[in-house]
Amino acid sequence: MAGKRGEKRKNRRLAAALKYVPEEDKAPRVVASGKGLVAENIIARAREAGLPIQEDPELAAVLCRLELGQEIPPELYEAVARVLAFLVYADGMARKEEPHA
Template identity: 40%
Template sequence: MIISQSFNQVNRRKMNGPSAAVVKYDEKNGEDPKIVASGKGYIAERIKELAAENNIHMEEDALLLENLIDMDLGENIPPQLYAVIAEILLMIEEIEREI
């Protein structure tokens, strides 16, 4: 799942460019969700391009992204963000069922 921020404040985006974070969650192996990639500017654009090329669902959530973008790669997502992640995963499941 890719979390991107393409609708952040206009001035902030002009200065920093877009941002993106990649969350990996393997429910079958009982792993906690973790950050596997993140970046701003060109890196964020490239993450989003690769997601589109590989049919990986992207979700835009500025508040969640603010919390994820500064985390270290491989770091588990804090439990206080699980509810937001769970909502996004449920939306993805619904979208995949409709396809």
């Protein structure tokens, strides 16, 4: 039984949400993070808002260890930049697919 319990904990989903306002922030900030049901809620709210979602369990694990409101540290800049580039790309693709009125 202990093995299964450990597996469940290991396989729990993690999620983190970042906010970046270049005019106000030096780096993106963690505005939400959690695991399990909290992570599912973060993901659901992002989907409801029409935000693209990038899955990166390793990055999520690191981001979930940061304090809410904390700017990401310099060692995460490159990894987060890749995520932001994906989001910009995904947003551009979604806009191309929208029917024009």
